[in-house]
Amino acid sequence: MTVSWSDYRRARRRSRQAWGLLAAFAVSAVAALFWFFTAGQFAAAGPAAAGPTEAPVFDAAWMKPVAEPHPVPGGAAVSALDGLAVKGRVPNTGYSREAFGQAWLDVDRNGCDTRNDILRRDLAGVIFADGSTCKVSGGHFQEPYTGHAIEFRRGADTSSAVQIDHVVALGDAWQKGAQGLTPKERQSLANDPLNLIAADGQANQKKGAGDAATWLPKNTAVRCHYVARQISVKAAYGLWVTAAEKDAMKKVLASCPGQPTITAG
Incomplete structure (x- = not known):
């Protein structure tokens, strides 16, 4: 059987097309596998492995x-965020820890x-002193x-490894409305369980x-709760947010639109 030159060229062109399609399929398969093992499968497992939510x-x-x-509004944290006033920071004039009362009162x-x-x-596994x-x-x-496991042991050289963080920092609160609170209200803000979390000393x-525009927990699994807690504290004490802070909070809550506000009782 004699094969013409035109038939040969057509066959060769079809062969190149077939190999091209096969190569494209191989690239797509590799890309899919890469996504599965880096973003698909392990993205779902990642937050749980990273620590508490x-x-x-x-x-x-x-x-x-x-x-x-004020009562913390129920419902979605993003809705409560929209209820907060948006203003700039006021000067830090007159701020001191003592403005919020003696540290760690009962x-x-x-x-x-x-x-x-x-x-x-x-x-x-709490252990009390004798x-x-x-x-x-x-x-x-x-x-x-x-998201790390941490041991706490009281002592001059070890106690600082675990510190008590004010979720809404007192310095931040001072510049966003706390100056207008009564001394008793500021004392409550500094000692309210809603506004306090035991935290890694270095992270604190x-x-x-x-605020949320300048610092967020390294553990992304807890960010939705953390931001919702800040919003809840600011709502409870009539504090405001800056525009940059609100934008940062909305960005976090976009990944968890159903995140509710947090209450202390």
């Missing part, structure tokens, strides 16, 4: 509610100071901001007085 708030068995000037009058209340609430039912000397927990130091 929320942090404790209140234990009615031994804690008492702290009076808040504001709920349950017989224990606030720092030990929060350690008891947030740690597992002869005390308040003073926490040890424990462990899955720290929310880093890095946060400083930052």
Whole structure:
């Protein structure tokens, strides 16, 4: 059988097309596998492996509610965010820790100071100091901001490894409405379980007085809860947000539009 030159060219062209399609399919298959193992399968598993998605708030068995000037609105945190005023920061003039009362008072009058209340609430395997039912000397927990397992041991060189973070930093609160609160309300803000989380000391130091526009937990699994908690605190105490802060909060909540506000009681 004789094959013409035109038939040969057509066959060769079809062969090149077939190999091209096969190569494209192979590239697509490799890309799909890459997505599956980097973004698909493990994206779903990632947050759970990264640590907790929320942090404790209140234990009615031994804690008492702290009076808040306003009720935290129910429903979605993003809706509560839209209810907050948007303003710029006012000058930091007159700010001091003492403006929020003595550190770690027993504001709920349950017989224990606030720092030990929060350690008891947030740690597992709590150990009390000899002869005390308040003073926490040890424990462990899955720290929310880093997602790491951390051991707490009270001591001059070890206590600072676990610090109590003000979710809405007091310096931030001072520049966004807290100057207009009464001394008692500021004292409540500084000791309200809603506004307090036991945290990795280094992470807490890095946060400083930052808001959501300048600092978010490294552990992305807890960011929705963290931002919702900031919104809830600001609603409860009549504080405002800056435009940049609101934008940062909305960006976080876009990944969890159903995230509810948080209450302390």
